[in-house]
Amino acid sequence: DVKVTxxxxxxxxxxxxxxxxxxxxxxxxxxxxxxxxxxxxGLRLIYFSYDVKMKEKGDIPEGYSVSREKKERFSLILESxxxxxxxxxxxxxxxxxxAEQYFGPGTRLTVT
Amino acid sequence: RKxxxxxxxxxxxxxxxxxxxxxxxxxxxxxxxxxxxxxxxxEPKLLMSVYSSGNEDGRFTAQLNRASQYISLxxxxxxxxxxxxxxxxxxxxxxxxxxAGTQVVVTP
Numbered sequence: 001d002v003k004v005t006x007x008x009x010x011x012x013x014x015x016x017x018x019x020x021x022x023x024x025x026x027x028x029x030x031x032x033x034x035x036x037x038x039x040x041x042g043l044r045l046i047y048f049s050y051d052v053k054m055k056e057k058g059d060i061p062e063g064y065s066v067s068r069e070k071k072e073r074f075s076l077i078l079e080s081x082x083x084x085x086x087x088x089x090x091x092x093x094x095x096x097x098x099a100e101q102y103f104g105p106g107t108r109l110t111v112t
Numbered sequence: 113r114k115x116x117x118x119x120x121x122x123x124x125x126x127x128x129x130x131x132x133x134x135x136x137x138x139x140x141x142x143x144x145x146x147x148x149x150x151x152x153x154x155e156p157k158l159l160m161s162v163y164s165s166g167n168e169d170g171r172f173t174a175q176l177n178r179a180s181q182y183i184s185l186x187x188x189x190x191x192x193x194x195x196x197x198x199x200x201x202x203x204x205x206x207x208x209x210x211x212a213g214t215q216v217v218v219t220p
Contacts, residue, residue: 035210040120040212041212042199042210042211042212042213043156043199043210045207048207090155090156097206097207098143098144098203098206098207098208099144100146100158100161101158101208102158103155103156103157104155105154105155106154106155
């Protein structure tokens with residue numbers, strides 16, 4: 001079974017803080033993804049990575065950056081958290097870009 | 113126009129009944145199609161892939177209509193545990209696009 005884990009289930013941060021969200025997968029998948037999910041808007045892709053040290057912007061990359069130093073780990077960074085970044089953040093991985101994705105349990109981030 | 117569109121619902125379904133809903137997509141070059149299920153406050157989980165010939169998995173049947181650019185999901189003999197949001201997923205060119213989901217509520 002594919003397992004994708006995320007560092008926190010719930011996180012509360014203050015405006016302006018730097019926030020790190022970590023994701024680890026154990027299936028040797030090439031591709032990893034970060035999404036945010038908001039009511040009525042569905043899943044929106046922030047960034048994805050198809051290889052170590054490679055990254056591509058998704059649909060809403062502004063205000064975020066990512067890091068992939070090891071194949072199994074993909075980090076999402078909010079350089080200066082803002083209240084409009086309050087959301088559910090979901091990490092996913094897949095064997096190749098068009099394949100089904102497996103999701104972590106999500107991190108519900110609240111920025112106050 | 114959104115790449116992937118779904119009726120948000122909710123579809124209120126009596127236990128034991130059949131429910132069906134569609135998802136339309138805009139990019140005719142899409143090659144991969146999936147249905148995911150998402151329970152309240154949980155992550156999406158793959159329900160089934162959708163093949164050109166259609167496919168069935170127990171009480172769930174998925175169909176693809178390339179001419180009209182939609183996929184469908186039919187749930188037979190609905191169970192209370194089928195209550196969830198069903199996300200349509202389409203691959204329009206290299207990466208997956210998720211619909212916003214259709215909520216299904218199965219009532220006793």
